[in-house]
Amino acid sequence: MFGEIGQLIFDNEAVAKTSDFTMGIEIEMQRVDENGNLSQEPYPAGAGDEQTNPWITNDFLETMSEVVTPPAAHALDAMHYLFSINNALRSALSPGELLWPLSMPPRLPKDKSKIPLAKMGPKKEAYLKEWLKRHGFSQGTPCGAHINLSIDPHVFDLVLANMSDRFNSKVELQNYLYAKIAQGFLRYRWVITYLFGASPVAEANYFDPGKGPKAPIRSIRQSSHGFGNPFSGDYTNVQRYVDRIEKGVADGKLISDYEFHGAVRFKGNTHLRELPKTGVSYLELRMLDLDPSSSVGIRTNTLRFIRLLASYFIMSPAMNPEEVEKVIARSDKMNEEVSEEHPNDVSKYQANARAFLQSLEMYADRIQLGPEYQEELEDLQDRVENPLTTPSAKLITHLKNGSLEEYAIKRAKRYQQSALQSIRPFKGFENKAKLSANELKQELFKGSWEPDKSKVDK
Numbered sequence: 001m002f003g004e005i006g007q008l009i010f011d012n013e014a015v016a017k018t019s020d021f022t023m024g025i026e027i028e029m030q031r032v033d034e035n036g037n038l039s040q041e042p043y044p045a046g047a048g049d050e051q052t053n054p055w056i057t058n059d060f061l062e063t064m065s066e067v068v069t070p071p072a073a074h075a076l077d078a079m080h081y082l083f084s085i086n087n088a089l090r091s092a093l094s095p096g097e098l099l100w101p102l103s104m105p106p107r108l109p110k111d112k113s114k115i116p117l118a119k120m121g122p123k124k125e126a127y128l129k130e131w132l133k134r135h136g137f138s139q140g141t142p143c144g145a146h147i148n149l150s151i152d153p154h155v156f157d158l159v160l161a162n163m164s165d166r167f168n169s170k171v172e173l174q175n176y177l178y179a180k181i182a183q184g185f186l187r188y189r190w191v192i193t194y195l196f197g198a199s200p201v202a203e204a205n206y207f208d209p210g211k212g213p214k215a216p217i218r219s220i221r222q223s224s225h226g227f228g229n230p231f232s233g234d235y236t237n238v239q240r241y242v243d244r245i246e247k248g249v250a251d252g253k254l255i256s257d258y259e260f261h262g263a264v265r266f267k268g269n270t271h272l273r274e275l276p277k278t279g280v281s282y283l284e285l286r287m288l289d290l291d292p293s294s295s296v297g298i299r300t301n302t303l304r305f306i307r308l309l310a311s312y313f314i315m316s317p318a319m320n321p322e323e324v325e326k327v328i329a330r331s332d333k334m335n336e337e338v339s340e341e342h343p344n345d346v347s348k349y350q351a352n353a354r355a356f357l358q359s360l361e362m363y364a365d366r367i368q369l370g371p372e373y374q375e376e377l378e379d380l381q382d383r384v385e386n387p388l389t390t391p392s393a394k395l396i397t398h399l400k401n402g403s404l405e406e407y408a409i410k411r412a413k414r415y416q417q418s419a420l421q422s423i424r425p426f427k428g429f430e431n432k433a434k435l436s437a438n439e440l441k442q443e444l445f446k447g448s449w450e451p452d453k454s455k456v457d458k
Helices: 004-011 075-092 122-136 152-163 170-187 187-195 238-250 274-280 300-315 323-339 350-366 371-385 391-396 405-420 437-445
Strands: 022-032 056-060 059-066 144-150 263-269 282-289
Touching: 004 152, 004 300, 022 075, 022 282, 022 300, 056 075, 059 075, 075 300, 075 437, 144 300, 152 170, 170 187, 170 238, 170 263, 170 274, 170 282, 170 300, 170 323, 187 282, 187 323, 187 350, 187 371, 238 274, 263 371, 300 350, 300 371, 350 371
Parallel strands: none
Antiparallel strands: 022 059, 022 144, 056 059, 144 282, 263 282
């Protein structure tokens, strides 16, 4: 079950550290009016400066709000931050404004030329205009949940102390382990699409006439119909990842390295070329649709499952470097097939998904994870056996004339009303102050809750 590094960690009774990831969350949602149209209201002043506030910003469109949490030690800590910042955004919205809870955007106007792009400064705005020329408005409008994961430093210390003959530096080890986790997520991305896909249909004017799926599918956003550039990265190692992206820019396939929106991104240096030398410091996972059953677009159990996967990938044997690209290419094909299946259908890869979740369950038992992980795995195994329990299958029961608009507006109003009933709405962004993570924690919670101090940036 364990690879060489996994066995070392297990023998030293340090397995808990492999699931002790620092987690940050980024959630995108469109601002809409009560009729389900993209909002015509200006950027909410109470959300702070859209160009400098690190915790609430926008992306692509002026209506596309993004909530970003500080890194947190536990899934529950991350969710505390997310709920509080999401409520702060909601309390800053204009009367009648709502946050659209679905990944696929609300109905778009036929003439999309008047939809305002995000105000992100001259350089970013020039990039957005060029992106728009290449891909069109619709391609930039899907929203999702992004998870940022960083490995507990104790893991690096333990491995370096025992395997100094194999890794010459901490940076070399960091790059190796983050590439290993990334490969695992990309290899089993299709499982995540099956279990959490929640974008079965697109609203009016997203697709050009005659284009797009003819019936609901598991996830438009995770399919080739979804967001962005089809450019494929190379995850064999960090250097090859950088080289592939830089070649894409040189060949004109990418506008800049910023345009690479793979399902996983290596993060750690704003200058991509320097990343292999300075080291990956966290992974950005971009493979989750918004969960409309949650007001913040994601559930705590989903974060726990992602954390379990990352721990499993650290502990498992590594892929042969010569096989990485071939395995991921096959997995990409599987993901496309799964994403385009009808939500009510048993997946073509049901047996594969069942075997993978059974392996995860054995792993969770072996390392003695708590009952909350076992409960989540049981729920997910039910989804594999009964596709009607998957998010997309549940969503299509709410379709009216092929649209989820009525369902989405009803949900959005409910979530907005709940947020506005908050006992102490947060107003700390109104003075345009750029709050640090520690200042944000103090302002948000005022002593009512305390995240793990050891994992919060100062």
